[in-house]
Amino acid sequence: MAAVRIVISGRVQGVACRDVVEGLACRRGVRGWVRNRRDGTVEALFIGDASALRDMEASCRRGPSLAVVSRLDRFDATDDGSDGFEARPTE
Numbered sequence: 001m002a003a004v005r006i007v008i009s010g011r012v013q014g015v016a017c018r019d020v021v022e023g024l025a026c027r028r029g030v031r032g033w034v035r036n037r038r039d040g041t042v043e044a045l046f047i048g049d050a051s052a053l054r055d056m057e058a059s060c061r062r063g064p065s066l067a068v069v070s071r072l073d074r075f076d077a078t079d080d081g082s083d084g085f086e087a088r089p090t091e
Helices: 016-030 050-062
Strands: 002-011 031-036 041-048 068-076 085-087
Touching: 002 050, 016 031, 016 050, 016 085, 031 068, 041 068, 050 068
Parallel strands: 031 085
Antiparallel strands: 002 041, 002 068, 031 041
């Protein structure tokens, strides 16, 4: 399994971004989490096979219909042992 952490910038809070990411991850069998950050970005950790991670990244680049994604930063990550996928509180 591969792991990647992404940070999505733009108008991504208050537009159901976390809910959309959580739904997509669950449908693709991706483990990890998503949360809003106090700086206005959305951060996520995805754990899964390479194809599913590419799909998740592409979906996050588009964002939900009301979002305006201006930037997506991708970082290699390690599996944190997440069981399933969850929306976490703002950090």
